[in-house]
Structure formats: structure tokens, C-alpha cells
Amino acid sequence: MAEKKQKRPVESIGGLYSAIPHTVLDSTAFKGASYPAKALLFELMRQHSGSNNGHLHLSFSWLQGRGWKSRDVIQRAKDELMQRGLLIQTRQGGLNIGASRYGLTWLHISNFVGLEIERKDYHPGAWGFMDALPIANKNANTSPPAGKGNTASRYSTLPPAGTGDSLTVP
Numbered sequence: 001m002a003e004k005k006q007k008r009p010v011e012s013i014g015g016l017y018s019a020i021p022h023t024v025l026d027s028t029a030f031k032g033a034s035y036p037a038k039a040l041l042f043e044l045m046r047q048h049s050g051s052n053n054g055h056l057h058l059s060f061s062w063l064q065g066r067g068w069k070s071r072d073v074i075q076r077a078k079d080e081l082m083q084r085g086l087l088i089q090t091r092q093g094g095l096n097i098g099a100s101r102y103g104l105t106w107l108h109i110s111n112f113v114g115l116e117i118e119r120k121d122y123h124p125g126a127w128g129f130m131d132a133l134p135i136a137n138k139n140a141n142t143s144p145p146a147g148k149g150n151t152a153s154r155y156s157t158l159p160p161a162g163t164g165d166s167l168t169v170p
Contacts (some may be wrong), residue, residue, distance in 0.1 A: 007066075010055060011040065016049065018042070018045035018046060018048060018073060019043065020106070021106060022080075023106075023128075024086075024127060027085040027128060027130070028131065029086055029126065029128070029130040030084075030086065032084070032130070033080060033081070033084055033086070034077065034080060036073050036077040037077040037080040037084075037086075039077070040058070040074065040077040040078060040081060040114075041081055041086060041087070041104075042056075043066060043068075044056050044058070044065060044087065044097045044102060045104065046066075048104065048107070051110055051111065052057070052106045052111070053103045053104055053108065054090040054101060054102075054103035054109035054111065054112065054115050054117075054122075055090070055101050055114070055115070055139050056099055056101065056103065056104070057093075057099040057100065058078055058099070058100070058102065060066050060074065060097070061113045069151045070073050070111060078102075084124030084127060084130055085105055085127040085128075085129060085130060086104070086105055086106075086126075086127045087102050087103070087104065087105065087106055088102065088103045088117075088122070088126070089102055089128055090102060090103050090109070090122075091102070091114065091115050091117075091169060092115045092116060095121040101114075101115060103122070105124050105125065105126045105127055106124060106125065107124060108124055109122055109124075124148050129144040142168040148158065
């Protein structure tokens with residue numbers, strides 16, 4: 001009897017690809033992340049080969065070749081991903097020791113060689129512990145501390161000097 005050949009689904013792709021579970025995409029941690037943080041997360045996913053989680057890097061020279069121009073934006077996005085539990089630093093880099101290394105927290109780390117964390121210290125799924133989206137206060141007209149006088153906030157329609165009497169200039 002002849003063996004049946006397994007057919008590939010019509011929509012399948014060939015080659016390497018990055019997968020992210022819907023539970024991560026639907027999580028509070030991911031949905032509330034800024035666009036630069038999400039973009040940086042996809043850059044990290046691009047490096048993942050299926051067996052190198054924990055050994056991913058965010059070196060500026062590599063990111064620059066992929067279109068990133070600002071070290072400050074990269075740093076803020078990286079800090080946000082770590083705060084949201086989507087990324088973990090697995091090794092501190094520095095001068096003459098190479099780039100810092102990172103891991104995607106929805107994946108397991110299979111190779112701890114060269115990392116500064118151990119298997120017992122790594123718990124995938126940290127992104128699932130974020131309960132609520134941060135609330136932006138951009139439109140709130142907050143008053144300054146007592147005695148400061150100026151009641152206009154950054155996003156207020158009041159002029160920065162307030163609505164009091166102003167000096168007239170001849």
C-alpha cells in the first residue's frame with residue numbers, strides 16, 4: 001500500500017517565520033504597548049530561530065540597518081517591553097563583552113549557556129500578569145501644588161501665564 005503524502009495547507013508559507021500566540025496579541029501588556037515598543041518586539045522576533053530565545057540582541061548597529069535611527073527611542077521601547085513583561089534581559093552587555101541579551105517571555109529558553117539567569121529563575125508568561133492598561137492623563141486639567149499660582153496644565157487651553165492682568169508694553 002502506498003504512503004499518503006501530506007499536503008501543505010494552501011495558505012502555508014515556506015522558510016523561517018515568526019509566530020506570536022493570539023493570547024499575547026490579545027493581552028493587556030501587548031495592547032497597551034506603544035507603537036515603537038511593538039515594532040521593537042517584532043525586530044526581536046525576527047532574530048528568533050526556534051532555539052535561540054534568551055540570546056537575542058538589540059545592538060544599535062543591527063537595528064540601524066533595519067531602519068531605526070534613535071538610540072533614545074530604542075531604549076524607551078526596550079524599557080517599556082521589559083516593564084510590561086514581554087521581554088526579559090538575560091545577560092548584561094558592555095564594553096568589550098558584547099551586547100546585552102534578551103528573551104521573549106512567551107517562549108521557553110532552551111539554552112542557558114552564556115546567560116546570567118538560570119532555568120530555575122526564568123518563568124515564561126510574565127506578560128500575562130499585567131491587569132490593566134495604563135490610563136493617560138493627557139486631557140486632565142490638574143492643578144499645581146498649593147502656592148504655585150499657575151493653574152494651567154500642559155494640555156490646558158489657558159495660556160501658560162494664566163488669565164490674570166498682564167503688563168502692558170508701550
